[in-house]
Amino acid sequence: MKTTMQRVSFLGLTPAGSGNGRGRALGTAATWAAVAALAATVSLLSACGGGKGEATQTAAKVNKEEITVHQINQLLQRQPGLSEKQADALSRQLLERLIDQELSVQKAQDLKLDRDPRVVQQIEAAKREILARAYAERIGESVSKPSADEIAKFYDEKPALFKERRVYSLQEMSIEAAPDQFEGLRQRLQGSRNLSEFADYLRGAGIRFNVNEAVRPAEQLPLNSLDTIARMKDGDTAVQVTPNGLQLLHLATSRLNPVDEVTARPAVEAFLINQRKAEAIQKDLKGLRETGKIEYLGKFASKPAPAASAAASVVQAASAASAAAPASDAAKNQGQK
Numbered sequence: 001m002k003t004t005m006q007r008v009s010f011l012g013l014t015p016a017g018s019g020n021g022r023g024r025a026l027g028t029a030a031t032w033a034a035v036a037a038l039a040a041t042v043s044l045l046s047a048c049g050g051g052k053g054e055a056t057q058t059a060a061k062v063n064k065e066e067i068t069v070h071q072i073n074q075l076l077q078r079q080p081g082l083s084e085k086q087a088d089a090l091s092r093q094l095l096e097r098l099i100d101q102e103l104s105v106q107k108a109q110d111l112k113l114d115r116d117p118r119v120v121q122q123i124e125a126a127k128r129e130i131l132a133r134a135y136a137e138r139i140g141e142s143v144s145k146p147s148a149d150e151i152a153k154f155y156d157e158k159p160a161l162f163k164e165r166r167v168y169s170l171q172e173m174s175i176e177a178a179p180d181q182f183e184g185l186r187q188r189l190q191g192s193r194n195l196s197e198f199a200d201y202l203r204g205a206g207i208r209f210n211v212n213e214a215v216r217p218a219e220q221l222p223l224n225s226l227d228t229i230a231r232m233k234d235g236d237t238a239v240q241v242t243p244n245g246l247q248l249l250h251l252a253t254s255r256l257n258p259v260d261e262v263t264a265r266p267a268v269e270a271f272l273i274n275q276r277k278a279e280a281i282q283k284d285l286k287g288l289r290e291t292g293k294i295e296y297l298g299k300f301a302s303k304p305a306p307a308a309s310a311a312a313s314v315v316q317a318a319s320a321a322s323a324a325a326p327a328s329d330a331a332k333n334q335g336q337k
Contacts, residue, residue: 060099062102062106072095075098136277139277139284140276143276143277151265151269151272155265155268160229161218161219162258162260162261162264163259164230165217165257165259166217166218166254167218167257168229168251169213169214169251169252169253170214170249171211172249173195173247173248174210175209175246176244177245181245189237189239195250218230234251234252234254235252237250238250
């Protein structure tokens with residue numbers, strides 16, 4: 001087995017823990033109550049933001065409350081590109097969902113769930129998230145669109161995402177080991193014919209490990225690791241030290257699946273706009289931090305978190321598309337994925 005000792009971070013393959021069943025049930029009940037109560041809050045915020053000339057015809061009445069065409073249209077806006085026939089069919093489905101939601105809200109209010117401390121906390125948290133997202137969107141409105149040259153430059157600088165895009169069949173192995181075992185494990189890995197043989201050795205030695213397999217196109221890999229993975233050849237294995245031991249990333253096979261520049265252009269433009277929005281928000285938040293009065297207390301007084309980390313949630317609102325979104329969107333348009 002050929003082994004390339006690269007530091008690679010490959011995320012998103014390890015399944016999350018199952019957690020406690022009773023805790024999940026309680027959390028689900030509180031979350032459902034919060035969702036029901038929050039629906040009324042979101043509807044109120046939406047109504048306040050609507051223009052005077054917007055249509056607010058009643059689509060249905062649920063007991064004494066109305067569901068408007070405006071509410072349906074707001075949801076339809078999340079599904080761009082629909083034909084008139086598709087939009088009409090979907091609007092009827094959305095109306096039924098809104099009716100169910102309104103019934104849930106009314107029942108939650110009858111049960112006074114909107115006064116439950118847990119629900120109140122979740123509503124306040126959601127309200128803050130909505131306001132932070134609105135702020136991010138407002139700041140993002142000022143950014144300019146990238147030029148044709150900037151789009152072409154991004155395309156040329158990311159060959160692993162576009163012109164040399166590959167779909168990778170990967171195996172990831174996480175090994176629990178102490179630092180004094182690392183060198184011996186590396187040598188054993190290099191001497192193994194394949195990953196299965198190495199796994200047999202680990203079992204025999206009583207070393208705990210787990211293996212995950214996945215097929216991932218380039219855009220579904222972490223962008224900061226993509227160039228390293230793209231340099232790997234079929235059969236290569238990359239090794240990274242982790243807090244709990246070693247992590248192996250084995251490239252079983254891969255196939256070339258490029259995306260041409262014309263197809264990629266709209267998605268690249270959207271990504272660059274999102275990137276500029278994130279930068280604009282970071283800049284604005286930095287100014288707010290410099291002019292605002294921020295005092296860290298209690299256990300947080302000694303080591304405040306970096307400003308960039310504190311702003312992360314707001315920045316994510318403006319850059320919801322991941323760094324690899326251009327290739328993903330372009331591949332869908334080209335019908336190659």
